[in-house]
Amino acid sequence: MMIEARGLVRTFKTKRGPVQAVQGVDLDVADGEIVGFLGPNGAGKTTTMRMLATLITPTSGSATVAGCDLAKDPVGVRRRIGYVPQSGSTLPEAVAGDEVVDHARLYGVSKAKAIADGQRLFEELDLPGLWRRQCKTLSGGQRRRLDIVMGLIHDPKLIFLDEPTTGLDPQARANLWEHIRGLRDRGATIFLTTHYLDEADALCDRILVIDHGRIVGSGTPEALKQQVSGDSVRLTLADRAHAEAGRPHATDTDAGPARRPHATDTEAARARRTHATDAVIRIVRGLDGATSVEAVADGVNFRIPRGGSVLPGLLRQIDAEGIELDGVEVHRPTLDDVFLTMTGRSLRDDSPAPADEPEQQKEAVA
Numbered sequence: 597m598m599i600e601a602r603g604l605v606r607t608f609k610t611k612r613g614p615v616q617a618v619q620g621v622d623l624d625v626a627d628g629e630i631v632g633f634l635g636p637n638g639a640g641k642t643t644t645m646r647m648l649a650t651l652i653t654p655t656s657g658s659a660t661v662a663g664c665d666l667a668k669d670p671v672g673v674r675r676r677i678g679y680v681p682q683s684g685s686t687l688p689e690a691v692a693g694d695e696v697v698d699h700a701r702l703y704g705v706s707k708a709k710a711i712a713d714g715q716r717l718f719e720e721l722d723l724p725g726l727w728r729r730q731c732k733t734l735s736g737g738q739r740r741r742l743d744i745v746m747g748l749i750h751d752p753k754l755i756f757l758d759e760p761t762t763g764l765d766p767q768a769r770a771n772l773w774e775h776i777r778g779l780r781d782r783g784a785t786i787f788l789t790t791h792y793l794d795e796a797d798a799l800c801d802r803i804l805v806i807d808h809g810r811i812v813g814s815g816t817p818e819a820l821k822q823q824v825s826g827d828s829v830r831l832t833l834a835d836r837a838h839a840e841a842g843r844p845h846a847t848d849t850d851a852g853p854a855r856r857p858h859a860t861d862t863e864a865a866r867a868r869r870t871h872a873t874d875a876v877i878r879i880v881r882g883l884d885g886a887t888s889v890e891a892v893a894d895g896v897n898f899r900i901p902r903g904g905s906v907l908p909g910l911l912r913q914i915d916a917e918g919i920e921l922d923g924v925e926v927h928r929p930t931l932d933d934v935f936l937t938m939t940g941r942s943l944r945d946d947s948p949a950p951a952d953e954p955e956q957q958k959e960a961v962a
């Protein structure tokens with residue numbers, strides 16, 4: 597095992613009282629894995645990573661990192677790992693190549709090897725020609741890639757990356773993912789934090805989901821998605837009248853009151869809409885395994901295992917009731933659904949949820 601942590605806890609003292617940033621984390625990372633630590637702002641990702649990288653001491657708990665005991669041999673841990681912080685580690689006035697070489701020298705790498713490896717990494721991470729540039733003149737994305745070079749220059753066998761692709765454009769992100777996979781293929785183990793679901797999905801062999809300082813799920817992206825109960829299905833009803841009843845009418849402002857639909861028309865449309873929606877909900881509830889059935893503005897949403905295979909029968913039943921549909925969508929579960937199921941919150945909201953505040957209540961939408 598490259599990382600074996602048990603009962604890691606970290607409490608910060610603040611003016612408002614103690615903040616329990618990490619509340620008993622157990623985690624195992626095998627040699628050669630890319631493991632993603634996924635969670636919203638304030639979940640405890642950085643604090644956990646900083647403990648494992650020896651930058652802060654745990655309040656309690658223990659860990660072995662890269663073969664060394666975190667408490668007894670932090671120097672041994674430090675020598676074997678690379679750590680790329682969220683905020684970067686280069687000085688604005690310094691020259692990029694000098695920063696890389698100085699950093700490598702701290703780890704006992706010879707100057708010649710540091711220059712050769714550093715320049716190769718500059719090419720690989722799309723920083724050609726920037727070796728002699730002052731750090732402050734680099735773009736945000738270039739500086740981020742320079743941070744990564746710094747974390748890799750001493751050829752560590754375990755690499756911690758805190759939000760490695762934040763601020764990178766899509767091409768630079770894809771390029772960095774390739775590079776991270778290449779490091780894994782050459783035997784390194786990578787532990788990274790991310791907010792990006794697509795990144796976790798595309799890049800990570802395994803994902804740990806953390807929320808409020810506790811691990812709430814772990815597995816391969818596929819296994820996690822399978823834990824979510826079924827596909828999400830959206831049925832859009834095709835009642836034009838109900839659409840008019842439900843939304844402001846275009847002619848309301850254009851042509852004045854004379855052309856507004858008559859109040860009783862609106863009532864009738866509303867009644868038709870309610871009737872159709874109720875009928876569809878009744879049919880859907882009769883399906884084996886349907887859950888989270890709910891009426892939305894223009895139709896009905898629900899979850900069901902193997903959505904594609906139940907659709908033909910469902911559509912026949914809806915048709916038999918004389919209800920027309922405008923559209924049908926079936927979506928396989930995403931990691932966002934996983935997150936929503938596990939925490940009651942969507943990662944896409946990206947809303948801060950500090951550990952010392954009550955959990956936000958947000959209704960599941962599917």
Ligand SMILES: Nc1ncnc2c1ncn2[C@@H]1O[C@H](COP(=O)(O)OP(=O)(O)OP(=O)(O)O)[C@@H](O)[C@H]1O
Binds near residue numbers: 609640644950951
């Ligand atoms: N030095 C500190 N002093 C006080 N509280 C802290 C400190 N560092 C972190 N915290 C608090 O601990 C909790 C966890 O923070 P942490 O940075 O580990 O979360 P995170 O999941 O990495 O978030 P982000 O995605 O925003 O980086 C938060 O409530 C944060 O405010």
